[in-house]
């Protein structure tokens with residue numbers, strides 16, 4: 001007979017349907033029967049029967065339960081008890097190993113409810129299998145420490161989570177449950193190859209600086225330009241709100257929509273009509289137009305090609321803040337307090353920012369899409385260990401003594417030395433795989449395409 005069950009050492013004896021499930025009765029095949037004591041080798045005798053149930057992979061789109069009937073044996077000499085062992089059973093759960101493997105394969109792309117209905121296992125069991133699988137991934141998947149590291153935050157489930165990216169590869173390197181110092185300090189203390197980090201791009205949030213300064217010995221901090229220029233926009237907004245508060249209620253509502261978007265946009269993204277409105281503003285709301293111009297002048301500092309020019313542009317900007325818009329002096333103070341870290345932007349070999357297209361906003365969208373009803377650990381694993389996104393930044397190299405040149409889409413050229421690849425001469429011809437994390441634009445694309453997680 002065709003061995004459709006493919007369970008080694010087991011013989012099916014009955015099949016029945018019960019409450020939408022298939023129950024298959026099995027018994028040990030003859031060769032699985034215990035004859036001698038495992039301890040002393042003496043003869044064993046039968047000592048009753050045991051019936052246990054084990055979940056197996058679904059058949060005919062229904063959950064399958066194996067009803068296993070096994071004879072118990074007792075040793076005549078040492079009195080030890082035995083039951084025939086089945087190698088296909090998982091040693092931790094009442095399920096076959098192949099079912100556990102199938103769940104592991106699907107748990108990061110499918111919902112727990114769906115898997116529970118499909119297999120007949122309790123949702124909690126699915127959750128625990130997922131948790132085991134995540135631990136397995138943690139222990140087996142290793143991403144190279146980024147040379148250019150972005151540290152940002154992302155709001156997920158009402159909490160700010162710390163997001164660590166590889167800015168050269170545009171990949172997600174890690175996600176931490178929060179951004180508190182108690183967590184960040186030990187994290188950076190244990191970071192592998194911490195001396196490889198050359199640049200760190202982050203906001204002005206103090207704990208980051210305190211956390212990594214001591215543990216990333218070769219890293220230069222660059223405060224993300226997006227976080228700096230955003231302050232200029234916020235200060236301009238102060239003037240817009242102040243002005244609108246003097247309008248009548250109706251005018252206020254109308255003005256809010258139009259003025260807000262008009263003034264927050266950069267001039268090169270305005271259409272003809274909006275440019276006209278901006279000109280009108282000069283006559284009707286000169287102070288707001290002035291605030292707009294000051295905001296724009298600040299943004300232009302980042303268009304400077306050299307550090308010297310940027311520093312001069314900033315000085316000129318700071319010296320020309322009008323007396324009736326004193327709020328912009330706050331930005332002068334912020335820049336002065338973080339001067340070296342802000343102007344380090346011009347020391348970097350290429351424009352370093354966390355705010356690249358698809359970057360931050362894309363990740364937020366992906367996280368929220370994945371988020372509902374799942375723990376942070378599961379969402380993190382779904383993003384970080386996504387196979388498709390990981391494959392984009394994974395590089396196979398033959399371990400040779402030359403330095404391979406690595407070029408990936410949209411990334412600067414990175415040279416990886418043989419030391420970085422960590423191989424020894426004995427593995428000279430072994431193919432090696434280096435992983436850099438989940439490619440963020442790919443993650444965004446996957447989850448924008450109405451990627452079904454159900």
Ligand SMILES: [Zn+2]
Pocket residue numbers: 037038039040041042075076077078079080
């Ligand atoms: Zn014995």
